[in-house]
Amino acid sequence: MRFNIHKFYKTTLFALGLTAATLSQPHAAHADWPMFRGPNAGSVGIDAKLPIKFGGDEKENIAWRTELPGRSVGGVIVVGDQAITTSSSGMDQRRLHLISVNSKDGSIRWQQEFVARGRPFCHPTSANAAPTPASDGKHVFAFYSSNDIACVDLEGNLVWYRSLSTDFPKAGNDVGMSSSPVVLDGVCVVQIECQGDSFAAGLNAEDGKVLWKLDRPKQANWSSPTIVKMLDGTQVVIMQSSEDLLAVEPKTGKVFWEMKLRCSTIPSSFAAEGKLFVPAGGLTAFDLSSVGASPSKLWDNNKLSANACSPLVVGKSVYTISRTVLACGDLFSGESKWQTRLADAKSIWASPVVAANNLYVFSDDGRCFVVELGDKEGKVVATNELGEAVLGSPAISGNAMYVRGVSSLWKIAEK
Amino acid sequence: MQVRLKTQTIRRAAIFAIGFSIFATNFDSGDVRADGSLDSIKVLQTLTSGDDGTLAASKAIKQLNKANDVTLIQSLTAMKGATPVGRNWLLGLANSLYGKSGKSQTAELTKFLADANQNGEARYLVFQWLTSNNAVLRKELLAKMNQDSSPELRFLAIDEAMKIKLEDKELSMLLDAARHPSQVVSIIEKLKELGVIIDQSKQLGFVHEWRLIGPFDNVGTVNFDKVFPVETDWAKGTVKDEYQGKTEAVKWKQHTTAELEGVVDLAVLYEKEKGCIIYAAAEFESDKDQDAEVRLGCINGNKIWVNAKLVTSNEVYHTGTQIDQYAEPIRLKAGKNQILVKVCQNEQKEQWAQDYKFQLRICDSTGKAILTKGR
Numbered sequence: 001m002r003f004n005i006h007k008f009y010k011t012t013l014f015a016l017g018l019t020a021a022t023l024s025q026p027h028a029a030h031a032d033w034p035m036f037r038g039p040n041a042g043s044v045g046i047d048a049k050l051p052i053k054f055g056g057d058e059k060e061n062i063a064w065r066t067e068l069p070g071r072s073v074g075g076v077i078v079v080g081d082q083a084i085t086t087s088s089s090g091m092d093q094r095r096l097h098l099i100s101v102n103s104k105d106g107s108i109r110w111q112q113e114f115v116a117r118g119r120p121f122c123h124p125t126s127a128n129a130a131p132t133p134a135s136d137g138k139h140v141f142a143f144y145s146s147n148d149i150a151c152v153d154l155e156g157n158l159v160w161y162r163s164l165s166t167d168f169p170k171a172g173n174d175v176g177m178s179s180s181p182v183v184l185d186g187v188c189v190v191q192i193e194c195q196g197d198s199f200a201a202g203l204n205a206e207d208g209k210v211l212w213k214l215d216r217p218k219q220a221n222w223s224s225p226t227i228v229k230m231l232d233g234t235q236v237v238i239m240q241s242s243e244d245l246l247a248v249e250p251k252t253g254k255v256f257w258e259m260k261l262r263c264s265t266i267p268s269s270f271a272a273e274g275k276l277f278v279p280a281g282g283l284t285a286f287d288l289s290s291v292g293a294s295p296s297k298l299w300d301n302n303k304l305s306a307n308a309c310s311p312l313v314v315g316k317s318v319y320t321i322s323r324t325v326l327a328c329g330d331l332f333s334g335e336s337k338w339q340t341r342l343a344d345a346k347s348i349w350a351s352p353v354v355a356a357n358n359l360y361v362f363s364d365d366g367r368c369f370v371v372e373l374g375d376k377e378g379k380v381v382a383t384n385e386l387g388e389a390v391l392g393s394p395a396i397s398g399n400a401m402y403v404r405g406v407s408s409l410w411k412i413a414e415k
Numbered sequence: 416m417q418v419r420l421k422t423q424t425i426r427r428a429a430i431f432a433i434g435f436s437i438f439a440t441n442f443d444s445g446d447v448r449a450d451g452s453l454d455s456i457k458v459l460q461t462l463t464s465g466d467d468g469t470l471a472a473s474k475a476i477k478q479l480n481k482a483n484d485v486t487l488i489q490s491l492t493a494m495k496g497a498t499p500v501g502r503n504w505l506l507g508l509a510n511s512l513y514g515k516s517g518k519s520q521t522a523e524l525t526k527f528l529a530d531a532n533q534n535g536e537a538r539y540l541v542f543q544w545l546t547s548n549n550a551v552l553r554k555e556l557l558a559k560m561n562q563d564s565s566p567e568l569r570f571l572a573i574d575e576a577m578k579i580k581l582e583d584k585e586l587s588m589l590l591d592a593a594r595h596p597s598q599v600v601s602i603i604e605k606l607k608e609l610g611v612i613i614d615q616s617k618q619l620g621f622v623h624e625w626r627l628i629g630p631f632d633n634v635g636t637v638n639f640d641k642v643f644p645v646e647t648d649w650a651k652g653t654v655k656d657e658y659q660g661k662t663e664a665v666k667w668k669q670h671t672t673a674e675l676e677g678v679v680d681l682a683v684l685y686e687k688e689k690g691c692i693i694y695a696a697a698e699f700e701s702d703k704d705q706d707a708e709v710r711l712g713c714i715n716g717n718k719i720w721v722n723a724k725l726v727t728s729n730e731v732y733h734t735g736t737q738i739d740q741y742a743e744p745i746r747l748k749a750g751k752n753q754i755l756v757k758v759c760q761n762e763q764k765e766q767w768a769q770d771y772k773f774q775l776r777i778c779d780s781t782g783k784a785i786l787t788k789g790r
Binding site: 069090091092094095110111112113114115117119121122123148150152155156157158159160161162163166167170173174175176194195196206207208209210220 | 463464465466469470472473474476477480499500502503504506507508510511514536539540543547566567570571595729730731732734735736737740
């Protein structure tokens with residue numbers, strides 16, 4: 001029997017492809033949405049059945065709306081029957097709230113409150129409550145622009161708290177920080193990049209101990225770390241900055257690989273279909289099939305740029321938003337397929353989510369554009385008015401979408 | 416037998432008395448707690464920062480959650496005298512306890528709120544609990560809190576008071592009570608509408624008379640930590656009239672800012688010079704030895720020295736600014752105090768990175784202006 005190199009390649013690539021596909025399964029509708037952009041940072045609740053039309057004067061398909069203290073530009077997470085979010089209120093937004101809302105009826109289940117020990121200042125459009133909280137299913141981690149971080153259990157009891165600005169006094173940025181934490185392998189990873197004390201750190205989920213700390217470029221960065229599962233099953237944390245892109249082992253902070261790359265500092269990276277999509281030079285795709293080594297570049301396309309919202313993948317397409325233009329590209333080649341302007345949208349800050357092939361994108365005046373995603377075009381099928389500014393990315397759980405407005409939390413579901 | 420009983424009674428009474436005095440030292444009110452909980456509370460009260468403190472505190476909070484023998488009022492009372500980081504742990508404990516039984520303790524919480532000697536952050540939390548679903552009570556309480564010892568409650572009270580139309584006398588009283596710059600400015604604007612003119616810069620305590628010298632070299636943004644002769648001479652009190660600047664000899668010049676918020680616009684004064692450093696010096700005459708705060712707003716790299724002591728150093732460029740952006744405690748001596756500010760500009764070309772300015776005020780720890788003698 002002669003060894004056939006072509007057949008070997010085909011078989012191996014097929015196997016790798018299958019593995020890659022299984023590593024980037026879209027979010028099942030019933031599951032938790034435990035951190036910014038949901039599980040795998042995919043922003044997709046593929047099985048969820050969400051209403052196309054909602055809100056307006058009739059409050060159509062609004063299951064409930066709960067007013068919350070202060071303001072927030074962060075997102076919401078869903079853990080079991082709890083929708084959990086943060087707020088900041090009071091003088092200089094120094095009061096930091098962490099609030100659990102019963103997802104069934106919108107009642108407040110528990111609340112925690114702290115006082116910012118770092119500088120709470122930010123741009124008037126932002127808030128101290130800008131990062132989205134994260135959960136490992138046992139704890140909830142609430143992080144704020146002032147670099148205060150608290151961990152509570154699922155009943156809201158304090159497990160630990162740290163003022164990272166007390167530990168690292170020059171950490172901060174008076175435009176406001178917004179990087180959301182991720183939690184993996186019992187470690188909560190925060191990325192605090194600024195002109196002062198600039199670092200990323202892994203904090204023990206159980207007791208808040210700093211397990212590792214990496215010096216980072218001294219430049220402002222608002223992007224969030226992203227969890228990526230490699231082909232060998234290893235889970236790594238990807239971090240990007242205006243200078244580099246790197247993969248870190250969450251338990252130790254060991255850098256698996258790093259490369260010089262001028263990445264965007266607001267939208268974040270994510271992985272799907274065995275590829276890493278990085279907002280850099282427009283959008284750049286890397287091949288994740290090589291284990292241990294820096295991933296090789298597959299393609300880039302400067303027409304797929306993202307100024308604030310993180311990109312996402314649905315089917316064989318990748319989607320980005322630049323200002324008010326939604327663009328679609330081919331997942332494998334990077335070639336542009338189509339783009340459409342969301343004509344009535346103002347500023348868009350909230351990373352969009354997808355359910356049943358419909359993209360839900362909020363502009364900061366509280367209007368939600370529902371775009372039916374097609375191979376040839378994106379068609380706006382509804383424009384919904386919430387009447388409240390939305391700057392945080394929604395969460396999808398069950399057949400419901402949870403939306404963090406600046407001053408309240410909404411559950412949107414078919415009645 | 417009778418004697419034995421009496422002895423036991425005395426012993427028990429003595430043990431109770433000692434136990435009570437230990438507890439009272441820590442809590443001021445309530446019943447006796449197990450030593451473990453007392454120790455745990457003390458760990459939280461004295462916590463500073465770092466891993467060791469965090470680990471000790473995480474064990475302490477675990478013990479407190481498990482023992483469940485500290486009352487809500489005790490957790491709040493413990494915040495008095497606790498460190499800032501420690502107070503956040505105690506706030507966490509108090510919130511959990513309130514979630515379990517707080518709603519049945521309205522009378523105790525009302526009493527706690529009324530006690531101005533308790534920690535202000537704890538009282539603010541209690542105020543929120545009591546008034547979150549009671550707008551009438553909120554209004555009623557805030558009407559008496561314009562002078563509250565808690566800056567946060569005072570801020571809310573002044574906000575509430577400003578919602579209705581006020582006469583100039585009432586506004587003047589509010590101005591006297593206000594500490595936050597945004598409220599001071601709002602009240603001054605309302606007084607102006609009534610024909611009462613207030614010197615806003617003076618009211619907020621901005622230093623308005625400066626001596627400036629520069630530009631010195633900061634091309635490549637590399638001289639933030641370079642000690643120019645101005646710094647060393649100023650520290651020794653031997654400042655010269657002229658120094659070698661970035662391209663030529665430079666001299667001190669007097670500048671009085673008339674800006675309402677005390678802004679010294681170096682971009683205007685130095686013709687949009689980039690990659691440079693300007694020094695600004697001021698003399699501040701205090702009528703007594705006193706604690707104070709120097710509060711700076713500056714969108715450029717900056718350092719401040721007061722009486723030759725470095726009080727803050729911020730190598731940060733073009734990431735936002737506002738009044739009181741950097742606040743540092745200082746000790747003013749009776750007589751003349753010397754303030755020196757180093758303001759560094761980089762070479763960013765973006766339109767939003769052209770500002771080169773600062774504003775500095777002296778006030779007490781609550782934000783009330785302290786003025787130089789004669790102003």
